[in-house]
Amino acid sequence: MSLLEKYWQNWLSRRFQLKGSKTLAQRDVLVFFNREGYLYLVLLLITFIAGINYGNNLVLALCFLLSSILLLSFYLAFRQLYGLNIAYEVAELGQAGQPFTIKFKFIPQKNQIHLHLRCEYLQQAKKITILKSPLVVQFDHIVSKRGLYQLTPLYFYSVYPFGIIRAWSFVYPQKQIWIAPRPIEVNLTQFGFKSFLQQQQQGTEDFSHLREFQSGDALNRIAWQQYAKGRGLLVKQFEEVPHHALNFYYEQMPASLHEEKLGQLMYLVEQAHLHQAGFSLTLPSQSLPFGMGEQHYDQARLILAQEP
Numbered sequence: 001m002s003l004l005e006k007y008w009q010n011w012l013s014r015r016f017q018l019k020g021s022k023t024l025a026q027r028d029v030l031v032f033f034n035r036e037g038y039l040y041l042v043l044l045l046i047t048f049i050a051g052i053n054y055g056n057n058l059v060l061a062l063c064f065l066l067s068s069i070l071l072l073s074f075y076l077a078f079r080q081l082y083g084l085n086i087a088y089e090v091a092e093l094g095q096a097g098q099p100f101t102i103k104f105k106f107i108p109q110k111n112q113i114h115l116h117l118r119c120e121y122l123q124q125a126k127k128i129t130i131l132k133s134p135l136v137v138q139f140d141h142i143v144s145k146r147g148l149y150q151l152t153p154l155y156f157y158s159v160y161p162f163g164i165i166r167a168w169s170f171v172y173p174q175k176q177i178w179i180a181p182r183p184i185e186v187n188l189t190q191f192g193f194k195s196f197l198q199q200q201q202q203g204t205e206d207f208s209h210l211r212e213f214q215s216g217d218a219l220n221r222i223a224w225q226q227y228a229k230g231r232g233l234l235v236k237q238f239e240e241v242p243h244h245a246l247n248f249y250y251e252q253m254p255a256s257l258h259e260e261k262l263g264q265l266m267y268l269v270e271q272a273h274l275h276q277a278g279f280s281l282t283l284p285s286q287s288l289p290f291g292m293g294e295q296h297y298d299q300a301r302l303i304l305a306q307e308p
Contacts (some may be wrong), residue, residue, distance in 0.1 A: 016153070018171040021105075028169050029081045031074055037164035044070065065124070069162065080158035082116065083109045084131075088173050088237040090151065093301055095266075096182040099140040102173075104154055107134045114151055119156040124140035146259065146305060180303035183270055184263035184266035187255065191268055192246045245290060246272050246279040272299040283307050 016028065033041060044066050051060035085107040094100035102121070108114055108131055117128040121139045128135060143149050157168030212234060223234045248268050253261040265281065272279040278292035281300050285308060288300055 016170040034166040073165040182302040183267035
């Protein structure tokens with residue numbers, strides 16, 4: 001990208017920035033001839049010249065009628081975007097190779113109807129024929145590269161009513177999303193999963209001892225065999241087996257490239273979360289202490305995305 005293009009993009013980003021939500025003002029709506037509008041302008045010039053050269057009032061009247069339609073088209077096209085409120089919603093964290101969703105919410109003013117709106121986001125097009133109540137337009141996008149990702153602008157326009165004038169605008173969401181690495185499969189048995197899976201099959205509690213029955217004890221804990229032998233009501237006591245700790249280290253990954261190592265760690269983190277196992281994660285620049293659960297999983301994905 002040249003210096004001039006970079007300057008132009010920065011200017012557009014500042015001019016049409018979107019922080020949370022905004023209502024389109026007059027300076028936010030651009031209006032000009034559509035592609036078909038240039039043909040209409042040529043027709044208007046032909047009728048005007050013909051009316052002047054031949055002194056034909058009917059041709060001049062037709063020219064003035066076409067001019068009034070053109071002026072009306074400018075106003076009506078402008079009104080389709082003016083006053084429209086736009087907000088957006090997107091997840092804080094994505095993952096390379098998997099789609100993430102961005103939602104744009106269009107909210108018309110009270111008693112205002114917007115017609116024939118078209119939205120374009122990353123070569124995806126959506127059409128809104130009639131907008132008279134809040135409407136959410138959703139776009140799905142796949143990011144292929146790990147790291148910090150800047151949301152791209154939404155372009156939307158209307159050519160109502162005659163298709164000769166286009167009113168358009170942009171919104172540049174002022175938000176950056178962290179993208180976690182794409183998982184790369186590795187042999188799980190080399191990273192502590194074998195012991196963990198064996199522990200899951202055996203159960204998480206081991207028998208400890210017997211004690212006398214007390215009021216409130218569960219009936220399924222009573223040692224009925226001992227009761228049948230005349231030893232009274234005895235209750236089985238169990239002790240919880242400590243969870244096998246899964247510790248993932250960047251240096252232990254078999255890959256040679258940095259991004260591949262992060263992808264292998266991402267796979268291990270996903271598998272640990274899938275099996276509801278606690279884990280810790282150690283990277284060259286940061287680490288995550290032992291934990292488990294959805295929040296812990298998201299933290300692991302975040303530091304993998306942020307790793308330099």
